[in-house]
Amino acid sequence: MTNINEIQRFSFDNTNVRGARVLLNEAYQNIISRKDYPKPIESLLGEFVAAISLLRDIVKIDGVLSLQCKGNGFLQTLMTECDENQNLRGIAQWDENQKVPEQLSLKELLEGGYLIITISPKKGQRYQGIVEVVGDTLAECLEQYFYQSEQLPSRVWLAANDTQCGGLFLQRLPAEQAKEGDEDAWGRFTHLASTVTNEELLELSTVDLLHRLYHEEDVRLYDAKAMQFGCSCSRQRTRDAVASLGAEEVRQILSEQGKISADCQFCAELYVFTKDDLADLLGDLKQTH
Ligand SMILES: [Zn+2]
Structure with a gap:
């Protein structure tokens, strides 16, 4: 299948409703x-990847946005991240001692869990929003988040299979941003969108999807933005993580294994440090010890 990794915004003429659609393979x-x-x-994880793509497009910051969840069910943690250049990465950790059933609800996966949305701008303060997992789907939890954080009515549809993930987002902007008020627009657009099937979210191009849902409406489609997998790990960051182990432990691993190897869980990049690579670090740690 061709590469279809992109996000595309749209709006409805003469209303205050905007939207976005993402499709990734x-x-x-x-x-x-x-x-x-x-x-x-x-x-x-696929729904999270589609969700972080939509979120990243809405939140206007120069930096990284992450969407995580933590829980006490089968799933322990799940983390997705997207930077200002649409580089995506993500990972999940689960209890590997338990057999995970084929069918599980969000609540069963994440018993008593919560979502954490972190905005990390390049300059300025980090902001974190937390939402309890009360809805039956990730989409419902995100709608809750949008309502709490922005007081803007928003609707989200997400889907994933083993090769693709996709999402659709609609939001009603505050009245003062409305062009010519179309009072019924929000109800009509969300009603039409709620007829979307998972297959359509995963198979149709954005043009075809919007035609299928809104062929009688005046939809304005903006330029698509490419999205791709990308990892922010680096040798320096990995070295910092090694340093945080402390001089004693670093020395011990070096004496047992002759080197320290660490692979990035997001992208599998392998970083290897020899005693020479860490010499100054061991010296620094020795002094502070
Ligand atoms: Zn990496």
Whole structure:
């Protein structure tokens, strides 16, 4: 299948409703290929990847946005991230001692869990929003988040299978941003969107999807933005993580293994440090010890 990793915004003429649609294959496949994910965890990871893509497009910051969840069910943590250049990465951790059933609800996966949305601008303060997992789907939880954080009515549809993930987003902007008020527009657009099937979200191009849902409306489609898998790991960051182990432990691993190897869980890049690579670090740590 051709590469279809992109996000595209749209708006409806003469209303205050805007939207976006994301569809990913290669970028998503890259993320889920890192581990042998049980089916329900893989598809939730896909929904998260589609969701972070939509969120990243809405939040106007120069920096990284992350969407995580933590829980006490089968799934322990799940994390997705997207930077200002539409580089995506993600990972999930689950209890590998338990057999994960083929079918699980979000609540069963994440018992008593919550979502964490972190905005990390390049300059300025980090902002974190937390939403309890009360809805039956990730989409419902995100709608809750939008309502809490922006007081803007928003609707989200997400879907994932083993090769693709996709999402659709609609939001009603505040009245003062309305062009010519179309009072019924929001109800009509969300009603039409709620007829979308998972297959349509995953198979149709954005033009075809919008035609299928809104062929009688005046939809304005903006330029698509490419999205791709991309990892922000680096040798320096990995070295910082090694340093945080402390001089004693670093010395011990070096004496046992002759080197320290660490591979990135997001992209599998392998970083190897020899005693020489860490000499100054060991010296620094020695002084502070
Ligand atoms: Zn990496």
